[in-house]
Each structure stands twice: as structure tokens, then as C-alpha cells.
Amino acid sequence: xxxxKFKNPIVAWIDYRLPVFSFMEHELHEYPTPxxxxxxxxxxxxxxxxxxxxxxxxxxxxxxYTAHTAFAFDxxxxxxRDVNYGWLxxxxxxxxxxxxxxxxxxHIFRGMYFxxxxxxxxxxxxxxxVILLIMMATAFLGYVLPWGQMSFWGATVITNLFSAIPIVxxxxxxxxxxxxxxxxxxxxxxxxxxxxxPFVLVGIVVLHIVALHQHGSNNPIGxxxxxxxxxxxxHPYYTVKDLFGLGVFxxxxxxxxxxxxxxxxxPDNYIEANPLVTPPHIVPxxxxxxxYAILRSFTADALIYLPIxxxxxxxxxxxxxxxxxxxxxFILPWLDHSPVKSARFxxxxxxxxxxxxxxxxxLGICGAKPAxxxxxxxxxAATAYYFLHFIVIIPLLGFFEKTKPLPTSISEPVLKGGGGxxxxxxxxxxEKA
Amino acid sequence: MASSADTAGEGSHGDGDGETRRDxxxxxxxxxxxxxxxxxxxxxxxxxxxxxxxxxxxxxEVNLEPIKPGQRVLVKWQGKPVFIVRRTKAQIEAAGKVDxxxxxxxxxxxxxxLKPEWLIVVGVCTHLGCxxxxxxxxxxxxxxxxxxxxxxxxxxxxxxxxxxxPAPKNLPVPxxxxxxxxxxxxx
Amino acid sequence: xxxxxxSVAAAVSVAVLASSSAMAxxxxxxxxxxxxxxxxxxxxxxRGSVQRGFQVxxxxxxxxxxxxxxxxxxxxxxxxxxxxVKKIAAAKExxxxxxxxxxxxxxxxxxxxxxxxxxxxxxxxRAGNNGAFPPDLTxxxxxxxxxxxxxxxxxxxxxxxxxxxxxxxxMSYNLYFAGNQIAMAPPLSEGGVEYADKTKATVSQMxxxxxxxxxxxxxxxxxxxxxxxxKVILFLLILTGMLYGVKRKVWSDLH
Numbered sequence: 001x002x003x004x005k006f007k008n009p010i011v012a013w014i015d016y017r018l019p020v021f022s023f024m025e026h027e028l029h030e031y032p033t034p035x036x037x038x039x040x041x042x043x044x045x046x047x048x049x050x051x052x053x054x055x056x057x058x059x060x061x062x063x064x065y066t067a068h069t070a071f072a073f074d075x076x077x078x079x080x081r082d083v084n085y086g087w088l089x090x091x092x093x094x095x096x097x098x099x100x101x102x103x104x105x106x107h108i109f110r111g112m113y114f115x116x117x118x119x120x121x122x123x124x125x126x127x128x129x130v131i132l133l134i135m136m137a138t139a140f141l142g143y144v145l146p147w148g149q150m151s152f153w154g155a156t157v158i159t160n161l162f163s164a165i166p167i168v169x170x171x172x173x174x175x176x177x178x179x180x181x182x183x184x185x186x187x188x189x190x191x192x193x194x195x196x197x198p199f200v201l202v203g204i205v206v207l208h209i210v211a212l213h214q215h216g217s218n219n220p221i222g223x224x225x226x227x228x229x230x231x232x233x234x235h236p237y238y239t240v241k242d243l244f245g246l247g248v249f250x251x252x253x254x255x256x257x258x259x260x261x262x263x264x265x266x267p268d269n270y271i272e273a274n275p276l277v278t279p280p281h282i283v284p285x286x287x288x289x290x291x292y293a294i295l296r297s298f299t300a301d302a303l304i305y306l307p308i309x310x311x312x313x314x315x316x317x318x319x320x321x322x323x324x325x326x327x328x329x330f331i332l333p334w335l336d337h338s339p340v341k342s343a344r345f346x347x348x349x350x351x352x353x354x355x356x357x358x359x360x361x362x363l364g365i366c367g368a369k370p371a372x373x374x375x376x377x378x379x380x381a382a383t384a385y386y387f388l389h390f391i392v393i394i395p396l397l398g399f400f401e402k403t404k405p406l407p408t409s410i411s412e413p414v415l416k417g418g419g420g421x422x423x424x425x426x427x428x429x430x431e432k433a
Numbered sequence: 434m435a436s437s438a439d440t441a442g443e444g445s446h447g448d449g450d451g452e453t454r455r456d457x458x459x460x461x462x463x464x465x466x467x468x469x470x471x472x473x474x475x476x477x478x479x480x481x482x483x484x485x486x487x488x489x490x491x492x493x494e495v496n497l498e499p500i501k502p503g504q505r506v507l508v509k510w511q512g513k514p515v516f517i518v519r520r521t522k523a524q525i526e527a528a529g530k531v532d533x534x535x536x537x538x539x540x541x542x543x544x545x546x547l548k549p550e551w552l553i554v555v556g557v558c559t560h561l562g563c564x565x566x567x568x569x570x571x572x573x574x575x576x577x578x579x580x581x582x583x584x585x586x587x588x589x590x591x592x593x594x595x596x597x598x599p600a601p602k603n604l605p606v607p608x609x610x611x612x613x614x615x616x617x618x619x620x
Numbered sequence: 621x622x623x624x625x626x627s628v629a630a631a632v633s634v635a636v637l638a639s640s641s642a643m644a645x646x647x648x649x650x651x652x653x654x655x656x657x658x659x660x661x662x663x664x665x666x667r668g669s670v671q672r673g674f675q676v677x678x679x680x681x682x683x684x685x686x687x688x689x690x691x692x693x694x695x696x697x698x699x700x701x702x703x704x705v706k707k708i709a710a711a712k713e714x715x716x717x718x719x720x721x722x723x724x725x726x727x728x729x730x731x732x733x734x735x736x737x738x739x740x741x742x743x744x745x746r747a748g749n750n751g752a753f754p755p756d757l758t759x760x761x762x763x764x765x766x767x768x769x770x771x772x773x774x775x776x777x778x779x780x781x782x783x784x785x786x787x788x789x790x791m792s793y794n795l796y797f798a799g800n801q802i803a804m805a806p807p808l809s810e811g812g813v814e815y816a817d818k819t820k821a822t823v824s825q826m827x828x829x830x831x832x833x834x835x836x837x838x839x840x841x842x843x844x845x846x847x848x849x850x851k852v853i854l855f856l857l858i859l860t861g862m863l864y865g866v867k868r869k870v871w872s873d874l875h
Contacts, residue, residue, distance in 0.1 A: 085476030247860030258849025
């Protein structure tokens, strides 16, 4: 005990028996981190903080919410009107879901741009995709709970996706509903699962971090750290940088919470669910719009459907395509076999990366539009391109792209201060601001 | 960009003056952030306090018409049981005669009942919150003819005062007023 | 990377614009923007307007429309005194019970009661309204695209139908209602209520007042929310500025 690295005797006593302080010291303080991480690396810890905010506000909301079709809508309005600070807590939870997706989408695209999914970080990436899937499930379940019109019809439409499964589809839907339509048993189990899944999420996030700390963070250059000169301790450098990023995020976030809390919501969800009236235009929450567009792209006369029309119905094809659009991310580390990680040294990949971003935005817009021409055609083209990007373009780039020469170490372009490759120079302002 | 701005703004770092300023800024920022965190915690705590609609429904009106002399009834007020007793002459007398010096929580019966005929007390044992027996026919009324708490053996008299057992206080008297001879508003 | 930031920002703003215009698209024309006391960063509900709006609701709308999520006690938030609220509530009858005989009974409403509904249920409401269901109005400004502007436009948007437009029986023509056929007859008429503060009760004035009242009914927390928001954002701006300073100092070691 006398050789303990902790001066505080109580800390030393505890640490000798339960090494939590050593663990924190090792993973937060000493943890060597590449010195050149830019602000795009803030979004991982930010997502973790939002998860905590969501769990805390969610637990509080559950203290007042009633998971029964007769009371759910009114209990949410009671939270908004009568519970002390209830409106604040609910608006934080509601907008927190959107913020969570914004941050995680940026985090994912950062991983794509800088090749963070490549060896030896494949499992880290896969765990991330699992996190995205669980997040989507949780968000969908949570959106049903206020029992507004969009809640009800969103639940109806999404659960009906499973009816596309051949033979057992209808039985599965009945099982999910616990009845013959979305009703009280459905709401009750959705509440139960909505409460459960975030804790599953926490478990996977822990694994995500364990996998991250095994080989450390990737970095904008995309080459391994070689000497202690390339790294700095996580604390205080990145803790303070993350905290500053958190401050910027909170300003934007609370701007929405306090001044436009319903900007990203849909007015129809302030109408209580009515199983006998479908709203004229059902749209999911904004973060599902690209996936929704992919789902709707598969119509009986769609060009992208015709090649597989002998195999399955358009409905099943749409559902499979929607799931495939995420599943394809699981195999991204093997689809992309270019030895170079960062897009800074991959001129062609960089162009296609931005095309993919634009494609996803177009899909999102199409998802918000009514299913009619020209939007259906645009959505079909964008869907085709989405899969083309991952299945064809990415593997081909691995063969044919001529990459730029890599620096020998992380310190090299930094020390040269503006020298090195032109792309490294152009990104300079983002670093260490 | 950052490196040139840093050196320009702060001069050479590492000297004593820079260190103090850095420490001060850190402390100030930490204090400021801690204040924000504490302020953010308050809504999460305060939400557990009674909500506006709960506070608004805090009175109960009881019609005393059907209660016969000697009868005890139980009504619900703010989610708690309230004992209403139409006391007989003998009960009132017994309650009035008690020597206050012998009581764990001395209170005169006149103070506890606005009208001697009607005793209104909150039926929650002041020990650990059980409901004392004695309101319904045939239930144990304890050694003093009032109520008896079965959880830990506290005895209350016909004025609802604690006489024997672990409870420290008399059964509390809620705020109430007689709207008419036969109508009382509790709360 | 700045170039990319700009392109992402541009793409996002295009997406937002496109999706918001998608939401606004519909059969009816876009409601004109009104000047609301409660809009903007520091908006508050004009007390005179919101109280007059309550009068319009109480004397006109409440014949068919409920505001079931409001309680009479809430009226104290818009400047009515406790005695006024007690009087307003006592003018309505609510069903309570069962009493000791097991019967439900009627009693005057108390401030703690929710607003009394004109019809006990949807079926009764339809039966009394030519088959149409007058929706609950508590959340109306949040539950319609266009919010308060839409409501105001709808209330003032009754017009003679064009010659080629055939209306179903009992329907009225309204410029701003989706499909232009609305089951609600024009609810407001010149001088339909007599304001206590002598404000002239034009249709437009009444529409403005009742919309302000309903905006309050939908978001009773709005004033508190905006006041708290200004403080929180100011606090965060300062804190983030300080964090930026700390970050620069910490990182200055490295150069």
C-alpha cells in the first residue's frame, strides 16, 4: 500500500481492494491519445453524455407516465402542465432523441471519412452499428408512448413491416401487438422495452469503449501512433476539449428546448391516437426519413425492384432493403480493403464520401415527401446509389484508387506546421483550435 | 492557427504569472460549471414534489347527517384515512378529565375538537404510519377506549391522544371547518 | 475541412427548407402571418387579449368545443383572481359521486376541476353536430401545421364558395381548411360578444383574442420557458467561453 500512486489514504485504501481509481487513472488520465484529433472526434463522448441525459430524464418521466391507452396521452399532458418542471424534462427528453441521432450520425460519418472501421477496429465499428440499431429501436418505441396520432400510426406501420416475412409474418405481427391491432397490450410492452433497451445500450457502449481503448483512437491522418511523441494523455487535454464541445452543443440544444421545442416534432402527435382515423400524411421522425425512403422505394413497378421481382414481393423487398441499408455497415470493414484509412490521402474516396452524404440527405427529403412523382423516382435512384456506394464503389476503390503518400508519423505534418500534403494543410484550422 | 494565437495572447507560458492565471481561470470555470450542474439537478428533484393538480385537490367535504352518536367513520382525505367520531357525553367527559401531566404529548381535548361532539383526526399512527384499529365495530380500541395500533402497540384515547406505546405524538388534527351544522370541509 | 463544413451546412439547410415546405404543402393556401404577443424570444401572452379570448371561448366556442386539459384554477395564470375563478367554475355543473346512496350527482365546479365538456363523449358530440366531431381545442395551436396563424386564418377565412364549387349540406366554404369544406358554421360574427374592457368585438379582433387564449391553453408554460431559456443560454454562453479559455491554456503547453 505504501507504494500506491494515490496520496489520499482513503483513495489508496479503497484502490488496494477495489482498483476503480487505478482503472480511471489508466483509462481517463494516462490513456494515450493521438495528439492530432480534431473536433469531429468530440461526438463520441458527446453521444455518451446525451445517453446519460436521456436515461436520467427518462427515469424521471416514467415516474409520471401511465402506460395505458386511456391515460397515456393525458398523463403526458399532465407532465407538461402540472408536474413541477415537467415540461422542461419532457422537452429535454423529446429533443434529446433528435440530438442523440444528429450526434451519432456525425460520429458515424466521421468514422467513415477517416476510415476508423479498419483493422484493428472492426469490432469497435460493429459494436457501433449495434448501438445504432438499438438506438433506432428505442427511439421508435419511445415515440409510441405519448399515444398521439403519429405514435399510433407509426407503430401500426412499422409493426406491419414484419407481416412482409413469408409464412410466419402475420403471426409475428400478432405476437408483437399482443392483439389484433396496436392497442393497450402493445403500448404496455413498448413502455417496458423502451425502459429496458437504454440499459442494454449502456452495456454495449461499455464494450464499445473497451474495444476503443484496446488500440486507441484512430486519428485524422489515419496512421498508427508510433512514439510517445505522437500521443498526449486523455486528461486534461481531451477532457477539456470535450467539455468545451459539450458547452457548444448545449447552447444549440437548449436553444431548441426553450425556443423551438416542437420544431422537429409533428403537429399530429398532439392529437390523441384514434384507431379509426389515419392522418393524411404519415411521416416518421426526421432521423428515420432516409430509411423510410428506402422502404418506400420498392414498388411493384420500380426499376430497382424488377430484377428481384421473381423472388419476392415488393413489400418484402422494401423491408429487406431497409434493414440491409444498416446491415451493409456491418461488413463495411471488409468491403473497403484499401490499406489507407483517412480520406485525406484518398482523393477519389473523398469525393464519393461527400456524394454519399448528399445521397443520404436526398433520401431524407424523399422520406418526408408524399409518395408520388417525382419523389418516388428520386428516392429509387438515391436508394440504388446508396447500395451502389457500399457494394460496388467502395470495393472497386480499393483496387483502382491512387492514394497520396502517407506521412511517416503523426508528428511529422504537425511539426512542419502547414507543410506536408495539401489536404493536411487545409484541415489545419480544425485541429487544436 | 491556434498555436500563434496562444503565444500572442498569453506570452510565454510556464512562468509564475501564467500559472496563477491559469489556475484562477480553471477554478472559476469549475465553480461556474458546478453551479450549472446543481441548478440542472433541481428540476429533476423538484418534479417529485406534489404536482399542481395534486395540490389543487386538497379538500374533502363530508356530510355528517347519517353519523349516529358513538359512531365512528373513516373518510379519505389527501390519500390518508381521517377518523370522524360523533362522541357520546361519556366519551367527551372522559377525554376532558385526563390529567395533562401524565400525557406524552400534552394537549387539552378542547383544543383538539372545534365542537366537542365531533372529533376529527388523521388516522395515521405517529409512530411509523400504520392505521390504528378501533374505527369499525368489533375492532380493538386499546386500553383507553380510543384506538389501538396493531403494528407496535400504541394506545390512543377518545381524543386521539397517545397514552401508551412507542408513538411520540397525538393523532394529528387536520384543518377543518363546519360549512353548516351537518357539513364539514376538511383541508 | 472548412469547405466541407460549408457544403454540409448548405445541404442541411436545403433539407430543412425542403422538409418544412413539405409539411406546409396541402390543399389549402398558406395562412398569413399575424403579429402575436407570444412569439419571439421574449414573447409573453398579452393579458388583455388572452382574457378576452377566454370570454370568446366561454361564450361562443364552448357550446361545441371542449378544452378538457385545462383546469379552472389555470385561469389564475392569465390574471383572473381566485374569486373570479371560483365564480367562473361555479357557473358550470360537474358530475361527482357516487354519494352514500350510490348515485352520481351534479355539483357546481370547483377551481380544481378540469373544464366541463359540452358533450359527454364523441358519439354525443357527433349526434349534436350533424355527424361532425368538434375537436378538443386545448392543444389546437400545437396540433395544426401553421399553429396560431392557421387558427386565426381559419376563423376569419369564411367566404362565399366559388360558383363551380358544390358544398355538401350543412357545410361552409373556408379558404384555409384542407379541402375548403368545413362542418363548422362561421362561429364569429361582428359584436358576437361584449368585451368588458370596451374593445370593439370585430371578427378579426375576436379571432385574434381567442387564438391567443388557445395558444396559452396549448402552452401554458411558454412565458416561464422563454424566461428560463434566456437565462440558461446566457449562462451557457459564458461557461462555454470560459471553457474555451481553459482549453486554450491547457493546450498551449503542447506548442
